[in-house]
Amino acid sequence: CQDELEEINENPNEAISAQPEYLLANSIKSNADVILGSDASMETTTLYVQHWAKIQYTDVDKYTVSISNIQNIWTNLYSQGLTDYNRIIEIGEQTENVNYQAVGLILKSWTFQILTDLYGDIPYSEAGKIDQTLTPKYDAQRDVYLGLLSDLKKASDLINPAGSPISGDVIYNGNLNKWKKFANSLRLRIALRIADREPQISKTVIAELAADKSQLIASNDEIAQLNYLASPNQNPVSRDRETRDDYRVSKSVIDKLQELKDPRLAIFANKTVDATPTGYIGVTNGLPADSSAKLGFTRTSRLGDYFTAPTSPAVFLSYSEVLFNLAEAAQRGFIADKPAELYNAAVTASLQQFKVNSADITTYLAQPAVAYNPANFKKSIGEQKWLALFSQGPEAYTEWRRLDFPQLKPAYAGVLDGKIPSRLIYPTGEQALNGANYKAAVANQGEDRLTTKLWFDVF
Amino acid sequence: QNISVTGRVTSRNDNEALPGVTILIKGSSKGTATDIDGRYTIDAASGATLIFSFIGLKSTELTVPENGKLDVQLESDETILQEVVVTALGIAKEKKSLGYAVQELQTKDIAEARENNLVNALSGKIAGVNITNSQGGMGSSRIVIRGETSIAGNNQPLFVVDGIPIDNSQLGAGSVGSRDFANAISDINPNDIESISVLKGPNAAALYGSRASNGVILIKTKSGKGTQKGLGVNVNFGYTFDKLLVLPEYQNVYGQGTGGAFSYVNGKGGGINDATDESWGPKMDGRLIPQFFSNGEPAPFVAHPDNVKNFFETGHTRTTGVSVSGSNEKLDYRFSFNNSKQTGVIPNTDISKNAFGVNTTYRLNDKLTLTTSANFSRNSSDNLPGTSGRGSSVMLQFLWFGRQVDTELLKDYNKGGFDYNWNHSYYSNPYLLQYENTVQQRRDRFFGNVNLNYKITDWLTATVRTGNDYYNDKRKFKVAYGTNGTPFGSYTEDSYIVNENNTDFNFNFHKNVSADFELDWLVGGNLRSNFNEQNYQQAPKLAVSGLYTLNNSRDPLVSSNVLRKQKVYSAFSSAQLGFRNYAFLNLTARNDWSSTLPTGNNSYFYPSVNASLVLTDAFNIKSNVLTYAKLRGGWAQVGKDTDPYQLINTYPFNQPFGSNPLLTVSDVLLNADLKPEITKSTEVGADVALFKNRVRLDVSYYNTDSYNQILRADVSPSTGYKQKLLNAGHINNKGFEAMLNVKAIETNAGFRWDVGINYSRNRSKVIALDDEGFLNDYKLGTNGVTVYASKGLGYGALFGSAFARNAAGEMIIGSTGIPTRDPNQKVLGHYQPKWIGGITNSFAFKGFNLSVLIDTKQGGSIYSATNATGRYTGVLASTLPGRDAEHGGLTYYYPGNNKSGVAVQIANAAAAPTGAVVYEDGIIAPGVTADGKPNTTIVSAERYYKGVYSNSAGINEASVFDASFIKLREVKLGYTVPQSFVSKYKLQSLIFSVYGRNLAFLQKKADNIDPETAFNTGNTGQGLESLQLPTTSSYGFNILIGF
Known part of the structure; x- marks a missing residue:
């Protein structure tokens, strides 16, 4: 009788175990949907960074945030992407497939990077461990970025192109060399992110990465992106x-x-x-x-x-961004390369990414307004990066906050006393569900307002 | 000298013959019984006394007359002593022996004034029962008895028909674009019901096990028993029409647009504000403005005050029923057929019902009785009213609306191309939605049971019974090609199969164990299996227009299958020990083994005990004042399992990405160690009858605690999951109920006035949600405000944004002149009413019967999205104050005509500087500024209303209303044509009745809506009015002819 009862209660509707390739494809798509979607992009960051504007329902464009947008970003990145990546890593460990472990770790780090870029201090070291705690503590943004740098190094070292293959890779179709480049390029991005706060760490990491630039994303063919498909898998x-x-x-x-x-x-x-x-x-x-x-x-x-277009890609990290990052690192003296050359290469890469012909590129670069100005590198790089990252809402918004160029006028009828948001507020659910840690984070980081500056954002 | 006494015994109530009446010669043991026609013959001495007795009727003693002719009319005995009620497992018991409250309704309470949803028929008639009505007269109705005992689970009572549980699910409700599908109990044909018995809680219902903690509604259907005259044919014809009861009150001064401007080009932004679905536009004073119907030419901009009202129609319901019944020594039978066809108040909506039923009782021999019941029903609809989303809810469109729109012009939605409409940015033509984007439903249901009863000896009976309830419910959703928001249209099929089988057996031992003690002991077992399947398929984008098949799809089909099985084994026993027929002790015990719980926790035992003492008999009180008094009390426990597949996490599929199948980690963490939920309840009460039964009072007090509640608790997503299945919640419900029946007047001429009053109050309190104490709030539903079960508060607290106020309670007005909101979410109310009551006055005179039911719910709050939306969009009459000088608007201008700047108030237009545009729609919100000074900032009415009622930035408190109401629920007038007249036409009976239901509000505090509506029958839609369809009033008549 007991056996019969147990048997009846076996779920006939869903898979009892998961194949890593199905989880991988799912989690990549779910994260891509987040960075291009209504919550993290259309209704928030692309407006704040003034790539897009609203022609109707303009409240959000005036910085009246929708509670649900804020909650959805948090919920989707943490409870969908992250658990899938954790499971992929676990399966990688159980099956001794280092490449699943590495890819899981890269994508997980990317997810945390977006979260901390937007919110600041976030649950990181205790996140995704429901068996251990229902109320993960918030880690300071510095600790999150440093943790990500080390995780990405670990991932990059783990990758073994000659080892067990991976499937379900809708970014690079199983090309593990390119995954390594993505990991390194992501590490470059994060290292530069903390350049104003931790120049020494930033320099060490970037110098290491720049030693072999072939191990970074090195052409527009290597951009980390998800190519959407026709409906119902459209952009x-x-x-x-x-x-x-x-x-x-x-x-x-x-x-x-x-x-x-x-x-x-x-x-x-x-x-x-x-x-x-x-x-x-x-x-x-x-x-x-x-x-x-x-x-x-x-x-x-x-x-x-x-x-x-339905098949327009979700860009996670572009070649031009790598070049802009190297240009800035060079300007800051972290590496020995020539900033102007890298800057020109970055602008060129961006124009090529959008299929501009080389004659037009030459004409464009020849303009004084475009030419690199080492005396005000933040303006040169900031403006061109802002254009190169067009419609990549979260990343464009973060880099604009760090570089403070172009100089944007706050929303016409903005509600923040002439300011542009410096971050997203924490989702209201956190106050109810993780209250003590939420309060500690607010105490550490400053008031939970849109205008509170984050740790990385010094200027 | 013995003579042969003959006569006929009839009922005083209806003149019907009474078979089986016992006739005893007083002082002897000699007796007889009446035959099927009520006739009897007995040899008795002239002058001897005969005692006529029959259960439920008053015993009568009469002296034998010399001629030996003795006809007797027996009247019903209301001394309560013999009152018999149906209790758990369908066992009839004398009411006096019960230690808990039971309340019954008879056929006339239900069938004469018909409701399309059986649940609604109980409104106001039973103490402790809280019913929330259907929208638009066609949807679901929710019933909760004695408050919510389950924080997250099902709170609907169990419905049992002739001893067999019947499904009352509401499948597939709630999702956007879906429909408020009627709950499944609405399949039952009210004409087939003989009585409804409401067992109000665990004390009464413990024997039903798991599902009884919410109470049980026992329905007994009519059998052929007692049919003795004529053909036994009854024909019923009824007709009802439905009208809207409440419609929002609209303003008819300003039309579509914002900032006073509007001009139509293409309805999606081409003109001035022509994509705007708000009425902050120009005054409807006949000025000439291009509109959707005018092909770019200016046309008079005028009001159409009834444009929404005229969209609705009068609903009609036609009901025809036939039943044939008969009875002889061997067999009772009843066959019935009922057909009804309802068309709704919303255009092109309908529901048809056909129900067949057969009940038979076959007395195979002295010992063996076979009872069977079989019912088949088909419920079908070509289109059900839509309730949510732009694609289906007409009220959404009429609250985001241009008040100048003449809906009459929209009837031809193909005019000049598909989807001729006033707006093309968000909506399709409302008639198109009704006629093209339909949702069909068909539910075929078969339920019935077979019951074999064997009388082993006089004191021991064995019963075996099996019952099955099966239905197949299929829905087809069509969305037309070219519909706004769904350019390619779509087609969806959603079908369900639901089956529940119950097989049980029991032995019933009934014996006087001594002169004083009587024992009634039952032992039995039950096997329940449930099977539930859903098959959902969608063609998300049609390939070609106008063809609705799953093959006609340009994208891959979206499909899902859900199969659920569940089994519960039970053993149970109950015992009743009676002492001298005035003191009773009842014990029950049950053990369940459920498949849904883990081994180790899946067996759970629960007992109950209750007792009753008839004081008037025990102490032999004989008084003209105190006729009857009974005390009762009891304690019960009930265990409850959960849904299938709640133990082990699995990986759900997502739609494939190209050729990549997608699996994800479920975002709910299940729990492999679930324990059964336990409900414990104590109940005490008293029944008192005074002045020879003229006044009867029945009071109860109960205290119910439910523990180990299984909740899907929200957790911080940073744990990696959205929810975790907890097993710890604790909720308490305490309440008081009273029923008072007064026979106010009874004259010899036959006039009678009865008053029945019922009252109940319930207080719930959420004691705990989890063991660790980290969870304070469990979200029940959200729509504008969020409804929570919050620790320390009553179930169903409405949380939302509140006006910021200073210590003196004054509103704090922001620098823009708009009230600010408190940074913290606040409790804005609770949806549960403080008390519920009903009063029925019935008058009877010479075949006429008039009854009037008024009922009320007092206290309780509701968040009204109709009000929030309609005030944001400026369509409601309540947005007129301040909009112009005529409506109290103040005069102002913007320095430099900069509308983003701060406005300056002036006494009149003449006071404005040269060149300044002057406005007369200024509002100065009453309140103080942040520094405590009276607010003087003037703001335009549009900005003010939008600021307060904005969905994202507004203040929810402004849209929370007191849900109290008093309703004229039911008025019915019946006339029973006298027998003498009817007989001439070879008829047995002829009864006419006219009635009205939901006739009027005698009190209502919520503007623009009926506060008594539910969006669904679950816990998620309560306390939230979300652009609901208006409720309806019904008027009807009914003719019942007996042959």
Whole structure:
């Protein structure tokens, strides 16, 4: 009778054990959906960094955050991506497949990087260990970044291209060399992130990485990205545009592209439906609803078709970003290379990424407004990186906070007394579910406000 | 000198013959009984006294007249002593022997004023029962007895028909675009019901085991028993029409737009604010503005005050029923057929019901009786009303609306191309939604049972019974190609198979063990198996328009299968020891073995004990004042299992990414060590009858604790999971119930006035949620506000943003002139009412019966999204104050005409500087600024209402209402045509009735809505009104003809 009862209660609907390749594909897609999705990008970071602007429902563009956006980013990254990566690592350990372990660790580190970039102090060392604690403590942002640097080093060392293969890899299709490059490039990104706070550590890590640049993402063919497919696996932006028309390209971007005669203008933005003098009109961020409505849907520029195509990729880390990071490291004296050359290479890589022809690239680089200015490297790199990271909401927003260029005007009717958000607030659920640790984090980091600066963001 | 006495015994109530009446010659043991026509013959001495007795009727003693003719009318005995009620497992018991409260309804309480959902028929009639109504007259109804005993689980009582549990699930409800599918008990045909007995808690229902902790609704269907005259044919014809009871009160001054501006080009942003679905636009004073119907030409911008009301129709329900019954020495039978067809108040909605039933009792011999019951029903609908989401809820569209829209023009939704509408940014034409985007449902159900009863000896009976409830419920969802938000349309099939089988046996020992003691002992066992399957398939984007099949898909099909099985074995026993027929002790014990719990915890035992003492008999009190008094009390425990597959984590599938199958770690951590939930309940009460039964009072007090509650508790996602299955919650419910029946007037001329009152109050308190004490709040539902079970508070606390106030309680107004919100979420109310009551006045005179039921719920709160939305969008009349000078708006201008700056109030337009645009829609919110000075900042009405009622940034407190109401629930007038008249036409009976239900509010505190609605029958939709469909009033008549 007991056996019969037990047998009846065996779940016939779901898998009892998981194959790592299915978990891997799932978790990559779920993270890609987060960084391009409504919560972490469309309704927050792409607006704050003024890549996009809202033409209707402008509250969020005025920095009135939606509680659910904030909660969803946290929930999706922690309870979906992270547990899948942990399980992949576990399976990798059980089956002695170092490559699953390494790939799991790389993607997990990337997830934590996004979380700490957005929120600051976060549960890290105790996160994802429900057997041990229901209330993981928050680690200081410094400790998180340092932990990630060491995890990524570990992952990079673990990878063995001659070892057991991995499947379900929808980024590099099982090419383990490229995974190693992704790990190193991510490490470069994080090392530079702390350059203003921990220049010594930053220098050591970057010098080590730059010693063999072939071990970094070294061409536009090696960009870490997920290529979306046709519906129903289309790009989240594409999915949004199938039925919604709430966003426009920000006036900040269009003005800058026009000022620089940037050939990427036609890629980043579409011409206005009704003919306008220059063909492109951006929308000022954070307009009151009545003013934005007056601007009109047909007299403002929609996001370029490149980004709204179903198969448009989710870029995790691009070649041009690697070059920008190296350029800055060189400028800071962390490595011996020539910053201007790396800067030009970075701009070129970005233009090539968007299929601009070489003649136009040469013309573009020749402009004084584009030329590298070592005296104000943050402006040169900041502005061009801001353009190169267009529509990569979270990363663009983070680097803009660190470099403080281009100089953006706060949302027109912003509610933060003339400030632009410096971070996201913690999700309200944390106060109820992890209250003591939440309070400790707030005590350490400063008030839980959008305007509280994070540790990495010195200036 | 003995003579042969003959006569006929009939009932005084209805003149029906009474078979089986015992007739005894007083002072002897000689007696007889009446035959099937109520006739008897007995030899007795002239002048002897005959005692006529029958259970439930008053014993009558009469002297034998000289001619030997003695016809007798017996009247029903209301001395309570003989009152028999149906208790657990269908066992009939004398009410006086019970240690707990039971309340019964009879057929006339249910069938005469028909409700489409059986649950609604109980409203206001039973103490301790809280019912929340269907939306739009077609959906689900929720019933909770004596408060929620389960924090997270099912709180609906168990429904039992003729001894066999019947499913009352509401499958597939709640998701956006879905429908408020009626709960499954609405399949039962009210005409087939003989009585409903409500067992209100664990004390009454312990024998039913696991599912009884929420109480049990026992339904006894009619059998052929007692049919003795005529053909035994009854025909019933009924007709009802439904009208809206409450519709939001709209404003008719301003039309579509924002900032006073509007001009239509394409309805999706091409014109001025023509994508806007709000009514902050120009005044509807006939000014000329291009509109959706005017092809770009200016057209008068005018109000259509009834544009929403006219969208709705009058609903009609037609019911026809036939039953044939008969009875002889060997066999009782009843066959019934019932058909009803309802069309709803929302265009193109309907429900058809067909129900067949056969009940037979076959007395095979003196000892063996076979009872069978078989019911088949088909419930089908071509389209059910939509309740949520832009694609299905018409009320959502009418609350985000342009008040100038003439809905009459929208009827032809194909005019000038598909989806002719006032807005193309968010909505499709509301008629298109009703006629094209339909949701069909068909539920075929078979339930019945076979019961074999063997009388082994006079004092020992054995019963074997098996019952089965099976249904197949299939839904088809169509979304048309070209629908706004779903350009390719979609087609979905969702089907369910539900089966429950119960097989049980028992031995019943009943004997007077001594002159004083009587023992009634039952021992038995039960095997329950449940099977539940869902098959969901969706063509998410249609390949070609207008064809609804799963093959017609441009994307891969989205599909899922869920199969669930469950088994419970039980052994149970109950014993009743009666002492001199005035003191009773009842004991029950049951052990369950459930498949849903882990080995080691899956066997659980629970006992109950209760006792009753009839004081008037025990102390031989004979008084004209105190006719009857009984004390009762008891304690019970019930164990409860959980749903299948809650023990071991598995990996759910996601839609494949290209050729990559996707699996993920489930985000709920299950629990391999689950223990059964335990509910313990104590109940005491008294029944008192005064003044020869003219006044009867029944009071109860109960205290119920439920432990080891199984909860899917939210945990910080940083643990890697969203939820963890806990097994620790504890909730307490205490309550008081009273029922008072007064025979106010009874005259010899036959006039009678009865008053029945019931009252109940329940207080719940969440004592604990988990052992570690880290969990303070368990989320039940959210929509604007969040409803929690919070430690230390009553179940169902509404949490949300509140107005920031200073110590003196004044609102703090921000620098923009809009009230600010308190940084902390606050408790804004509880959804549970403080008390519930009902009063029925019935009048009877010469075949006429009039009854009026008024019921009420007092206290309790509801968050109204209708109010929050309609005030944000400016469509409601309550947004008129401040919008112009006529409605108290103040005059102001913006320096430099900069609308982002701070406005300056002026006395009148003339006081404005040259060139300044003057506005007359200023509001100065009453309150103080952060530094305590009175607020003087003027803000436009639009910004004010949007600021307070914004979904994201607004203040929830402003949309929380007191849910108290008093409703004129039911008025019915019946007329029983006199026998003398009816007989002429060879009829047995003819009864007419007219009735109305949900007729009016006598009190209501929530604006614009019926506070008594549920979105679903679960715990998730309570206390939240989410752009619901209006509730309806019904008016109808019914004719019952007996042949």
